[in-house]
Amino acid sequence: MCQLHSLTTNITSTMADDCLGHLGLLPQCGICDDVILRHERVIALIGNSDSTCYRGHTRPFIFPQPGYSRTFVDGFLLCRYPGCTGCAKSPEFIPIHCDCCEIFKANCHVGDTNVLSRLWTFAAWKKPWRGTLPIHLASRGIDMDMLKRTAQLAGLPLLCKLPMELLEMIRGHSHYSLFWRCISTLLFAKRVSSNDLKPLVTMPLSQILSWDRNGSLSHGTPESLPGAIRLTINPGGISKIESISCEQRYSRECYDHSLFIVLRRERISDITAQLQNGLLRLHLPPSIRSLPIWNTPNPPNLSSCVARPAVISKWTRFTAVEMDKIRGITFFFISSEWIKGIHVHHSEDSSAQWAFDRFSNRMRRGLAFPRAESWSQPNRRQPVPVMGTPGRRFLDKNLLRQEYRVLQRYHARI
DSSP states (O other), X not given: OOOOTTTSOOGGGTOOOSOOEEEEOOSBOTTTOOBOOTTOEEEEEEEOTTSSSEEEEOOOEEOOOSEEXXXXXXXXXXXXXXXXXXXXXXXXXXXXXXXXXXHHHHHOOSOHHHHHHHHHHHHHTTSSBTTOOOOOOOOOOOOHHHHHHHHHHHTOGGGGGXXXXXXXXXXXHSTXXXXXXXXXXXXXXXXXXXXXXXXOEEEEGGGEEEEETTSOEEEOOGGXXXXXXXXXXXXXXXXXXXXXXXXXXXXXXXXXXXXXXXXXXXXXXXXXXXXXXXXXXXXXXXXXXXXXXXXXXXXXXXXXXXXXXXXXXXXXXXXXXXXXXXXXXXXXXXXXXXXXXXXXXXXXXXXXXXXXXXXXXHHHTTEEEESOSSOOOOSOOOOOOOOBOTTSOSOOTTSSXXXXXEOSOOOOOO
């Protein structure tokens, strides 16, 4: 059982109202970054009004299914409804696995008074700004030092002698097990322990010339800086800010382990950058709901794309795809019209199951999923929101599967 009361008071001791608002939840652990499955035991950290510091935590509870709930936890109504206005008006919450919490507590070597404050900053600021949907990026491999520690704890020392190919296969078949989450949690605890506390600093994003995580900040007046700004995002949140010219062109560079935001400087005057403990997060004004996030450092101009969504402002994630460098694309549909997401196959043996598992049970019932692994030429093309190279059609006749079937029954894990 997860017991945190030795570190800080439970929020119920200071918040005794009958209904304090919604406890908005996203299915991603703030420590290990893995998916939180339905019915797993979690707690939720709570931040202050602008999410800049830790305020408290809830008691342990069972992670609910998607949608509205009738369950209250410490005065807050559990909610997993996307775009809920009640959640937007409530404080920000970060759910974490109870077992990840225990591992983190045992391996984060800082004073008890600072543990949860540091945990809040590092967990909440993985999101570029409040309200960002979970960002799942490709893993860069297994950390061998943490693998050895975890294998010793689990009584599996011989596991470390296996080649990396076999380790990746084993992880692929046991992705949600505590063993792999333990490795991620140990890495997270090491990062938090080695970080120095720094006070909160806020400044307009338009005044930043450059910044690196745990590094120096350079700034100036917007008029004296280059006309555009690029933010790099990795699993730890925003990792880098650099100034670039507005004449950058799409360079066909696409990544699955990093994301990028490129904005003209005159359009970000109302966006605030919050810097604390070597980290940086954005605070968006009410007039800006989201920012476009790409998988390429030099995004293409959407106006030159053949097919694109009618209302660009409602989209937050865009994917550039180089058709001559991939083996295929799996499309996830809601009914037969709306694309929920895509998965790009970079090799013959890659699987879209990893991406599919991150949709909720309710969404799965309406998803169309490929029936076979062979590619076939479709009889027709359908316009879809573009995520590809300017001037090149996103749908390639040799890379679109002809037949789809709707999964009516699928074991729900989220």
